Amino acid sequence: MDYIIVGTAGHIDHGKTVLVKALTGVDTDRLKEEKERGISIELGFAPLVLSNGLKLGLVDVPGHERFIKQMLAGVGGIDLVLLVVAADEGVMPQTQEHLDIIDLLQIKRGIIVITKKDLVDDEWLELVQEEVRETVRGTVLEHSPMVAVSALTGEGISELRRLLEELAETTPPKSSEGYVRLPIDRVFSVTGFGTVVTGTLWSGSIRTGDELEILPHGLRSRVRNLQIHGETVSSALAGQRVAVNLAGLEVHQVERGDVLATPGVWQPSYRMDVKLHLLNRMEKPLQHRARVRVHLGTSEILGRVVLLDRDELLPGETAYAQMVMEKPVVAAKNDRFVIRNYSPMYTLGGGTVVEPVAAKHKRFRPEIIKALDTKLTGTPAELVLQAVKSHSVPLIELQEVAKKVGMLKDEVLKAANKLKDKNLIQIISGETETFLVDAQQLKIWEKDALELLEDYHSRFSLREGIPKEELRSRQFALLSAKAFNLLLQHWAQQGIIRIKGNFVAKSDFQCIPDPKQRRILNQIEQIFKENLFQPPSLAHIQDRIGITGEQLEELLRYLLRTDKLVKVSEDLFFHADAVKVAQEKIGNYLSKHEQISLGEARDLLESSRKFVLPLLEYFDQVRFTRRVGDIRVLYSKNQG
Structure with missing residues (x-):
């Protein structure tokens, strides 16, 4: 790790700020009020480069009881802590409270620094060290190294630097992968630049030009400029103290406690x-x-x-x-x-x-x-399984699972594959997204879908299948359209169903008329053939064959789909042979005369205006002819 945040903690006036100055040469008491009162009110920051090349960012936090919330604002993102205790006073109330906070936040890496060594003798120093050891017993700092220093004389500072190097070398890095999250601890304005926010980057990386979101307000802004300890940089990584110049935001729109984040990821x-x-x-x-x-x-x-x-x-x-x-x-x-x-x-x-x-x-x-216990202590696979099963619909996008369990997408996918091997979940992938589904629920959905399709095929045996949207509304209304379509594709790939256009059918379903249906279909087709250009009304067909309107509708659907009939307008059908012959006749006429009127078409087809006008309009729609005023001409792509 090449960049580490180190925080100070301890009672007021125990020498934290002076210690930081002795280490870095920077006086972190930057406010006029701090100078006058001699205490740190706000957070102070100072850079420190160690001899091994590691870069430290020191966060000097206030020690006075009234300023504990500022202390908490600074300590949240630190990697190491320096618990500072003055040799002439020993453990004091804020020493204990700061230690409590360090323990509660589980900042496990630290150094106990006894300051003002020059003010006491060796015997007193030993008593104070024993008191501090007793105080930290049972906390995360129980086994931390201890060093006594004097910022005034410089005694012990080199030893403190050595200890910092040892701890820094073994401090695990924050992840620069994943999404940006930077809790904001300061907001101010710089003339000529505008609003600047500062904080420790907890995760991800920020680059100049990035669009980020201010939460919980949901404000979007572009990163105009970045600085790390006063130096302009093009990017910042997790673990670094960073100042971010944001475009298009006023100072009053942002405050300490807000979070600068990757848009659309974190949910307040x-x-x-x-x-x-x-x-x-x-x-x-x-x-x-x-x-x-x-x-x-x-x-x-x-x-x-x-x-x-x-x-x-x-x-x-x-x-x-x-x-x-x-x-x-x-x-x-x-x-x-x-x-x-x-x-x-x-x-x-x-x-x-x-x-x-x-x-x-x-x-x-x-x-x-029990569920909360699993969320807290479960393995990645257990967490992923719980996230899928507990979701309102147990079919959830991989990205959403990652957000719920606090893991990277690759980690979630690795755990999901283990669950898939145990047949606990299924992974359904599309071109750009991946969904996880509870395997047990998937079987239930499959069984219910096949039962619904079986019923649909028995009632509408001449249809290709059920329309997708009807299937979704009847059985999968809670699924998004994207998730539903991926589910259908999954079943189609497994050979469970067949998808044709907008219709879904069982994979073994055959849309073949039975003998009775075939006989009636032949009768209907023959009636249309009896007079090609004066087709029968639907009522006439019903009366002649003796079937209901619903039965006729199903039979007509089949004849249309098998290209035996052509629907020219609402409730007006022609036999496909009639349309073909009409097109040939009108085409031949236009090749000789270049145009044709409604009357001429009527005479040519030996029909009536009632049938010919809808047929001509149909030819216009399919771009065989084009209407110009009261006449038709052959459709031309150049003209169209």
């Missing part, structure tokens, strides 16, 4: 399923529907805790819950978060996001707890 939500832990040192339980402050990424949002299997969460306990927010939050599965008391403000606990876009659950349902 008012409700998250979580696994929640209440700190052991709390003096009282957390009650169901307690109002809390939720800190996730750089956002602080008020919400209520809905406990799913109990009425109160005791100190030290962990349970599944829902966070119901007063404003939408953008989260991903496995995000860590912290909750603080509404008033007075202090850290209560935190946990892990299990489902970032959750439905409302009924409480005290064992099956819901």
Whole structure:
């Protein structure tokens, strides 16, 4: 990994900012108020290049209790933490609270730095080190290295740099694959450039010219410029601190806590399923529907805790819950978060996001707890199977599954293939998309579809099959048109059904008239042949043969499809031989006279206006003739 974010944590005035300056030469107290008061109010950032070439971005976070939310805004995206404790004071209230936050966010890689070594003797320093070791026991920093330094004299700084190098070399990288997510911690305007947002890029990569989305507002903007620690760059990768100049946005449209993201991927939500832990040192339980402050990424949002299997969460306990927010939050599965008391403000606990876009659950349902447990601890295959089965329709696009389970598409496809081998799901692929479907549900759909087709063929034996849209509306109304068509193609490839044009039939269905139907079809065809250019009315055919209107409609459909009849207009049919002969006669006439009138066509065919006019209009439609005023001429492609 070539770029790592390191955050400081610790009590006010324990030397975090001075330590960062000793390491980097940068004074991160940039605000006038910070200079005057001597404390860090906002987040400060400084670059550090180690001797092994690794680049660190140091995030100096405030230590004062009143500025904990700024601390939380900065600590969310860090890879390593420096827990700073002053040798002359030891562990203080914000030391403990910052340590709680580090533990809740599971920032497992860190260094404990005892500052102001020059102010105490060796015996006192040893006592403070023992106190700190006792304090971090049972936390993620329990086995972290400890170093004592003096930013004033420089003692211990080189050792701290060495420890940073060792940890940095073994720190796993953030993924630059996948989608952009950058929680925004600062928003400001630069003259001549416009709105600039800053933050740590949690995932993906950003390039100049990219279109990104500001969530939860849904605003789109183009990346005009990028900077990393003051240097203009063409791209930024996950894990880097980056300033993004956004085109077409005003400062007031964006705020800390918003998320800069790949458009159309992340879905803001008012409700998250979580696994929640209440700190052991709390003096009282957390009650169901307690109002809390939720800190996730750089956002602080008020919400209520809905406990799913109990009425109160005791100190030290962990349970599944829902966070119901007063404003939408953008989260991903496995995000860590912290909750603080509404008033007075202090850290209560935190946990892990299990489902970032959750439905409302009924409480005290064992099956819901079991499902959440699978979502949190399940294997990739288990997560994919659950995502497919729990979807409103168990036929879901691969991309949507990836979003639901918080995995990359390639990882989902790998897990899906394992499930396919066990016949638990089926993979249905089109030209540009891939769907996953629950194998059991697919069998049910197949059985129901074949039964429906069997019934349809028995009632309409002369039809090619059922129209696609009719099949979809009758049995697959919940499927999108794209998913439905892919499902039909899947069955057709397996030889279960046959698709011809817009019709679906069983693969073994043969549209062949039985002897009785063949006899009646011959009768109808003979009636049309008796007078080619004065075809019978449908009522005449019904009376002559003795069949119902519905029966005649089915028989006419078949004769049209087999090219025995031609439908010239509504309720007017000609025998195909009549149309062919009429076309030959009119064609011969036009080759000699170049034009023909309605009367001339009527005389030529020895018919009447009632039949000839619709026939001429039909010839116009099929581009055999072209009407010019009251006459017809041969259709010409050049003229058409």
